[in-house]
Amino acid sequence: MKLRVRPRALMVSAIGFVLLGFLMALNMRIGDIPLSLPDVLRATFDPADPAHFVVMELRLPRALTGVLVGAALAMSGAIIQSIARNPLASPEILGVTTGASVTVVAGMVVTGSTYGGASGLLMALGIPVLALAGGLIGAIVVYALAWRRGLDGYRLVLVGIGVAAVFTNVKYWLMTVGDVNDTTRAMVWISGSLNGRGWEHVVPVGLALLLLIPLTLAGARILDVLRFTDDTAVALGVRLNRSRGLMILSAVLLAAVATASAGPIAFVALPSPQIAMRLVGSGRPPLVTSAVVGSVLVAGADLVARTAFSPLELPVGIVTAVLGAPYLIYLLVRMRRGSRV
């Protein structure tokens, strides 16, 4: 594939990867059992090492899940923001994250302790499947309601916000009728958490990214054109509805697999593309750089989530939300001043 590569984007991505390596190393070292870097390396390659389990079964899959989920969410956000021509758009408006929350909370409440309880392997596998299904159903609902002789970015945003509000309230209703133990568990999931994520979470999201990232990059140049008005895009030979539909599908799948693995981690998909865009200095959220920024953001936030109130652990989504909220306000203030966002 021959892409148009910008030197500055390449440099920003390279720095991002170095930072990511650094954060990964810290995530491997810090925890209940502090390890030095040589300890970590030894534990990684020697199955007999006492720390092998800690590194290979606890810390590494957790950190990798975070990196992959961050990349998927950020790339999904970059696609949606390009198509909606709106820096405040995110996969949330596609109904993916809120849809997933409804099905997962419903699943936890219905199969919860009151009714005999489902736990262990069933939960480990069942929750991601429920989340994936809910995410896709949510997206179909939004897409169907937003479609009117074609798809308009603005209408998509409005419909998406409405549907998200409905799903969110259904979710809260389910939590009020559920058993308190189940709703506590549900609460952690819907904040977005990497706690206890193992290889069974890394593998599906990793495979999905392996497939979806190249497909998305193949469509990168179409995103460039979809940022213009419809007339300009058609004049340049774009089949509007088909192109938009495919890119949205890709964004939905990216967000859905990410949410299935780690829950709806807030404020990754929204700020990452915007940060990447400013770092690279391009007119459109850059796909690859956004993904790198998303990974760094989640890896960094999880480090904070694990260590800030140790031994108490925060869901990573709380940290990203606390970091992301001021950024959102900053974006809104910039927009109100009518300056470039």
Place this chain on the structure above:
Amino acid sequence: MRLQAVDVRLGYGDRVVVDGLDLGIEPGTVTTIIGPNGCGKSTLLRALGRLLKPSGGEVLLDGKRIDKLPTREVARVLGVLPQAPSAPEGLTVADLVARGRHPHQTWYRQWSSDDESAVGHALAMTGLADLAERPLDELSGGQRQRAWISMALAQGTDLLLLDEPTTFLDLAHQVEVLELVRHLHTSAGRTIVMVLHDLNLAARYADRLVAMRDGRVVASGAPHEVLTEELLAKVFDLDAVVIADPVAGTPLVVPIGTRH
């Protein structure tokens, strides 16, 4: 005929703007559509550029129905510059012009040396090479319009449709843009169709004028045949004297009004 509208009916929703209109664009000419506000001239141009699908009749590109041709193939022959186009914020001139290469690219070859040289050439032709890395929103109106034309040039089409390319420009910049359009025609024999408001500039820069009113073509032909006092009364309800332009010899419209 390069481009032809045959008995087209055009409108938005239930509102019909143009009904039963025929128009042919001859190869290698500059055609300018004039007419009062709301007469359907932009609507017609959008239909010729397949941005609007006729609800009746058909638009033919080189004799073939334009809506049956793959849109990407059309984009390699026909460039359209919509009215008051808007670009994503922060976009640079080079980025904008590079988008013109879209119809020539594929998913596996998103940027080639052909693209590079076409963009360089388009920037040079519009005199924007020095501004290539500047964000579009920092340019003057005239420069911005030139950047958009540059994008249409990078598309490498020999047929160009321009919808009011001089809107919001002061007179000097209007002349600058129209000189460029004329140059595109004389240097490479491009076929150009545009919509203009200024009758005097239309007369000077077009080979052929098409005057429209209420969705119908009232007159078409060489500027001196079309731009007459009778026609101005009929199409624009305007009392005017038409004299010869002292510079170009083309018709010059001088409105009569009451204050003189």
